[in-house]
Amino acid sequence: MSLKMKSLGLLLLMVLIASCQVEKSNQKEKPISKEEIKIAQDLIQGAFDDLWGGVDSTKINKYHTKDFIILEQGEIWDNDRIKEYMKRQLARPNRAKRINKMDYISIEKYGNSIQIAYFNEADFTRADTLVGKAKWLESAIAVKTNEGWRLKMMHSTGVRQ
Numbered sequence: 001m002s003l004k005m006k007s008l009g010l011l012l013l014m015v016l017i018a019s020c021q022v023e024k025s026n027q028k029e030k031p032i033s034k035e036e037i038k039i040a041q042d043l044i045q046g047a048f049d050d051l052w053g054g055v056d057s058t059k060i061n062k063y064h065t066k067d068f069i070i071l072e073q074g075e076i077w078d079n080d081r082i083k084e085y086m087k088r089q090l091a092r093p094n095r096a097k098r099i100n101k102m103d104y105i106s107i108e109k110y111g112n113s114i115q116i117a118y119f120n121e122a123d124f125t126r127a128d129t130l131v132g133k134a135k136w137l138e139s140a141i142a143v144k145t146n147e148g149w150r151l152k153m154m155h156s157t158g159v160r161q
Helices: 003-026 034-053 057-063 079-091
Strands: 064-072 075-078 097-110 113-126 129-145 148-158
Touching: 034 057, 034 097, 034 113, 034 129, 034 148, 057 064, 057 079, 064 079, 075 079, 113 148
Parallel strands: 064 148
Antiparallel strands: 064 075, 097 113, 113 129, 129 148
């Protein structure tokens, strides 16, 4: 094969690869549906109501993937560490009740994942008396699994009030 033929073949291959890349980059992501937005919001709210507010470790698999992590105030927590935290919380006498309220900043879908950004504000009460408040800026990645949508990763940063 002559040098000209090899060069022409290489040039055609490069053009073909480049055209595939352009076509791929021009494909728009399907916008997130109202149903998927609700799924994402219910996943976040449910996780906080059942896990952080309800301190119910039996529901971790309902909300988290097996390899879930949360980057919590500079520390890495996995499901096992969350279970240990819950055990300590449940052992505390007169533990405050936690109610979380989310204010969503954005919810966007990328293939089989959903990226969620939100403010989380919690009220802590004992005997119907407010004993504390906290606010966080948080983000989460939810992925579609065989069991449904689950949280794979979260990040939480405390916000001064």
